[in-house]
Amino acid sequence: GAGVSQSPSNKVTEKGKDVELRCDPISGHTALYWYRQSLGQGLEFLIYFQGNSAPDKSGLPSDRFSAERTGGSVSTLTIQRTQQEDSAVYLCASSPSLGLQYFGAGTRLSVL
């Protein structure tokens, strides 16, 4: 079956521009997570959504970052006024049950 799908796979933008990254979770998965992976580093939690509960935004690095999940399915991560330090791979994961998370291939963001 289809896995977690992310688009675009690569995004190059200029400093100060806004970007939107999209995640399509596995059908039926109730939890959705966003992580960030800087070059050669581990994964840093950003935000997660679980059903109709309020999202856990505790990992968002600044108020330039926001995310929404519409209809309990597709999610969009928005970064406003991008900075060079935002350059990273943004990974989305979804989960059908306690703990188990399946990752998408990520969006590689480059801010020039």
Added chain:
Amino acid sequence: GENVEQHPSTLSVQEGDSAVIKCTYSDSASNYFPWYKQELGKRPQLIIDIRSNVGEKKDQRIAVTLNKTAKHFSLHITETQPEDSAVYFCAVSKAGFQKLVFGTGTRLLVSP
């Protein structure tokens, strides 16, 4: 918050040898411990996981052991093969659909 340390950062072994990667965590409430394998440019793939009510779990050449008292868990790969070469990440989470806190990764190189 939770803090996860992972060692070693790099590990080089000969084909056929065993490899062991260790992680320690700080929050005694953590109860889910997955391991992910990430090949260059690819998404993290779950290879094995363990929950706190189990001390050891094995899947073919891969095993994970957990010591809740000492708050550490380890990944064991036996009879290593060149295709095992990748970056391995440990992670921890607490009950429910909680975020994963990742270790910093171990780059494993298996030489033929």
